[in-house]
Amino acid sequence: MKKIVVxxxxxxxxxxxxxxxxxISFEVEEGEFIGIIGxxxxxxxxxxxxxxxxxxxxxxxxxxxxxxxxxxxxxSHTIADISxxxxxxxxxxxxxxxxxxxxxxxxxxxxxxxxxxxxEEMRQRIDExxxxxxxxxxxxxxxxxxxxxxxxxxxxxxxxxxxxxILVLDEPTSQLDPAGSEEVFHSIQDLSRQGITVVxxxxxxEKIAQYCSRVLLLYDGKLVDFDTPEKIFxxxxxxxxxxxxxxxxxxxKALGVKKxxxxxxxxxxxxxxxxxxxxxx
Amino acid sequence: MTFLKSISLFVDRKSFVHDIDPITKLYYILFAxxxxxxxxxxxxxAICVGISILLLLAAKVMRKTLPVYSxxxxxxxxxxxxxxxxRPGNETVLFHLGPFAMHKEGLLFAxxxxxxxxxxxxxxxxxxxxxxxxxxxxSLVRKGMSPRIGYVIVSVFQIIxxxxxxxxxxxxxxxxxxxxxxxxxxxxxxxxxxxxGPVVLGSLINTKERxxxxxxxxxxxxxxxxxxxxxxxxxxxxxxxxALLVLTIFAVAWRVFL
Ligand SMILES: Nc1ncnc2c1ncn2[C@@H]1O[C@H](COP(=O)(O)OP(=O)(O)OP(=O)(O)O)[C@@H](O)[C@H]1O
Ligand SMILES: [Mg+2]
Numbered sequence: 272m273k274k275i276v277v278x279x280x281x282x283x284x285x286x287x288x289x290x291x292x293x294x295i296s297f298e299v300e301e302g303e304f305i306g307i308i309g310x311x312x313x314x315x316x317x318x319x320x321x322x323x324x325x326x327x328x329x330x331x332x333x334x335x336x337x338x339x340x341x342x343x344x345x346x347s348h349t350i351a352d353i354s355x356x357x358x359x360x361x362x363x364x365x366x367x368x369x370x371x372x373x374x375x376x377x378x379x380x381x382x383x384x385x386x387x388x389x390x391e392e393m394r395q396r397i398d399e400x401x402x403x404x405x406x407x408x409x410x411x412x413x414x415x416x417x418x419x420x421x422x423x424x425x426x427x428x429x430x431x432x433x434x435x436x437i438l439v440l441d442e443p444t445s446q447l448d449p450a451g452s453e454e455v456f457h458s459i460q461d462l463s464r465q466g467i468t469v470v471x472x473x474x475x476x477e478k479i480a481q482y483c484s485r486v487l488l489l490y491d492g493k494l495v496d497f498d499t500p501e502k503i504f505x506x507x508x509x510x511x512x513x514x515x516x517x518x519x520x521x522x523x524k525a526l527g528v529k530k531x532x533x534x535x536x537x538x539x540x541x542x543x544x545x546x547x548x549x550x551x552x
Numbered sequence: 553m554t555f556l557k558s559i560s561l562f563v564d565r566k567s568f569v570h571d572i573d574p575i576t577k578l579y580y581i582l583f584a585x586x587x588x589x590x591x592x593x594x595x596x597x598a599i600c601v602g603i604s605i606l607l608l609l610a611a612k613v614m615r616k617t618l619p620v621y622s623x624x625x626x627x628x629x630x631x632x633x634x635x636x637x638x639r640p641g642n643e644t645v646l647f648h649l650g651p652f653a654m655h656k657e658g659l660l661f662a663x664x665x666x667x668x669x670x671x672x673x674x675x676x677x678x679x680x681x682x683x684x685x686x687x688x689x690x691s692l693v694r695k696g697m698s699p700r701i702g703y704v705i706v707s708v709f710q711i712i713x714x715x716x717x718x719x720x721x722x723x724x725x726x727x728x729x730x731x732x733x734x735x736x737x738x739x740x741x742x743x744x745x746x747x748x749g750p751v752v753l754g755s756l757i758n759t760k761e762r763x764x765x766x767x768x769x770x771x772x773x774x775x776x777x778x779x780x781x782x783x784x785x786x787x788x789x790x791x792x793x794x795a796l797l798v799l800t801i802f803a804v805a806w807r808v809f810l
Contacts, residue, residue: 325764351773359768366761369769370707370714373686380780382769387776394780415714429769 274437274468275299275322279336282317282326291317292326293492294336299470299485304463306479306500307472309489310513315472316362318489319441321345322470324353341436355386358435362442364422367429368414375417376401376410379429386433400428403458419446427455431462438462440471444478456482480504480517480538488512501535519543526550560709561616562684569611569678572786574688575695576793577679583796584675588668590803597667604674613681617674624673628666635662685709687784694783703771 275298282292291314299305307315320326324345327334338345341356361367372378376397383393401407404424409417417425423446430438440459444452452475460482463469473479479486479500486503488495490512496503503509504516505524516524516538523529523536528546530537537543564570584604588597608614636642637649639658646654679688686706693702786792 320764323768325767329764329767349772350767351770354768354770354773361761361765363761366758367765368762369703369766370710370762371686371703373684377780384778384780385770385773385775387773387778389778390780390782393778415710415717426765433769 272301273298273339274301274303274341275470276339277321277336278338280318280321280338281333281335282321283333284317284330285332289492291492292321295492295494296336297487297494297497299468301468302463302466303484304460304469304482305471306483306486307470307489308474308476308479308486308503308514313489313513314492315489316441317492319359319439319470319472322437322439323357323359324348324350325359354433354435356435357437357439358430358433360427360430360438360440360443362445364419364426364446367426368422373413374411375406375414375425378414378425379432382429382433396432396434400432403431403461404428405454420448420451423447424451424455427459435467437468437470440469440473442472442474444473444475452478476504476515477517477519477539480520488514499535500538501530501533504538505535523547560685561680563611563613563616563681565612565682567611567682569607570682571784572682572792573784573789574679574683574691576786576789577683579793579796581672581675581679583800584671586800587803588671590800590807592664594664594667597664597671601667601671601674604671604678607678608674608681611678611682613677616681617677620673620677621670624669628662628669632659632662632666635659635665690779690781691783693777694779699771699777703766 277298278296280292280295281290283290295318307318309315317326320329321338322340322345326332327346328350334346340353343353343356345353369378369381372381379397379400380393383396388396401410404427406421406424406428409421414422414425423443427440427443438459443459444455447455456478459469459471471479471483483500485498486500487497488503495512496506504520509516515521516536519540519542520536520538523543523546526547528537528543528550529535530542530546531549537546584600587600608617635658636646636654637652637658639655639661642653642655642658644656646656646659648654686709689697689702689706693699
């Protein structure tokens with residue numbers, strides 16, 4: 272089933288001249304893990320926000336085309352309605368702290384209180400996401416006393432607890448160390464395997480290559496390509512869009528080693544290793 | 553900056569006063585304000601103050617009241633002196649203060665005012681010192697106050713606290729680079745002012761992002777809100793509220809018929 276349908280989406284922020292999104296169309300199936308890549312200011316965050324209705328409802332501005340999330344037309348529904356289906360985690364973990372709760376536990380409860388979840392289920396879900404995001408040990412701390420990484424985990428936990436069908440994440444691991452990022456990607460992959468549709472804007476290209484089923488490449492507000500990581504990162508014109516392929520791909524490209532029985536270069540360490548061993552034999 | 557670090561005066565203790573729900577405490581404040589208006593006698597006000605002080609003692613928060621009381625008394629003493637010396641209608645001279653005479657009428661009037669103010673301040677302190685601000689606001693939201701207003705009140709408390717800690721982090725950094733941040737008041741103010749810009753501005757810019765983050769967490773949802781914690785109830789709340797009501801009616805009757 273199509274979870275996300277975007278048709279000819281155009282958007283201009285108020286008081287700006289140029290369109291931030293230019294005629295974007297794509298479709299996402301249930302349970303996919305989509306990565307959005309592109310250089311700075313290419314429109315990644317804007318596209319993410321268009322999926323939860325912050326664009327256009329929060330910013331206003333000029334809007335054209337259509338976005339359907341789980342059959343719901345974004346334009347004609349409130350953010351509150353959409354947020355029951357689509358959860359969004361923002362880039363800056365500090366501004367996602369509500370500032371009205373004394374502990375991490377209560378902070379995660381905030382969204383659940385708003386949507387009117389019964390107390391029993393609330394507690395069960397909070398315990399679940401605390402474990403999933405590995406922040407059980409800080410559940411009684413003040414949200415402001417957490418490290419950047421812990422705050423980021425809490426922000427993700429707060430959204431996951433609301434059990435959206437679609438999870439949109441805008442650079443959710445910017446404050447995490449490599450090991451922490453790896454853990455978070457792993458947890459999100461788990462969710463995706465349970466059938467949640469994931470869309471993530473991210474700069475960490477190696478992670479995108481490793482975890483995403485498809486990658487959406489943006490440049491200057493336009494959709495350049497939307498395909499498997501192998502196809503995207505094997506493109507010869509990547510540099511023109513301000514994106515570099517994963518290091519494994521670059522090495523294999525330099526050596527002219529393609530993925531076995533395919534016309535694309537490997538994008539993960541495992542595939543690169545397989546391909547390189549194949550040539551040695 | 554420690555003096556600003558905690559803007560909430562709440563003192564976490566175990567006592568039956570702490571266990572009483574905030575709404576009942578609000579009723580008590582109302583009661584403490586109304587009774588001396590209905591029955592303006594000196595004795596009644598004194599009894600009200602006495603009850604409040606007993607409750608503050610029972611709550612084990614008397615020490616925290618001292619700075620507040622000292623401040624209030626400082627203001628009230630000026631009132632007493634000015635009224636005693638200069639109140640129109642002053643006749644009976646009690647004693648002389650240099651060239652001025654202290655009068656009985658002004659003094660009594662000022663003492664009544666002082667007692668009433670002390671009474672109200674004491675009643676408020678019972679609420680403020682024994683109730684977490686967030687608990688109070690949550691009770692009010694449950695009683696029908698807009699959750700938006702509730703959010704603003706609680707988050708202002710929290711965010712000011714956050715700003716204070718940002719500020720002290722920066723001050724520490726400046727001190728370690730040799731800037732003087734302690735000592736004379738003027739030095740302190742000089743160290744403090746350049747921080748206001750970035751800290752306050754930073755908080756303002758964050759407001760937009762925070763508003764978006766609240767939106768996607770269903771802050772404007774039309775669903776009926778639920779609460780993580782059960783409402784704090786005190787077994788004798790209704791009894792206390794009823795007693796306060798009966799006493800008020802009694803006071804009105806007293807005033808009207810006697
Ligand atoms: N609130 C806003 N008001 C006006 N213009 C904006 C606003 N937010 C973004 N833009 C503009 O829209 C374009 C796309 O920005 P966007 O933040 O979506 O890019 P991005 O790909 O997320 O960049 P980054 O990698 O830096 O996060 C940019 O030209 C930016 O200047
Ligand atoms: Mg961005």
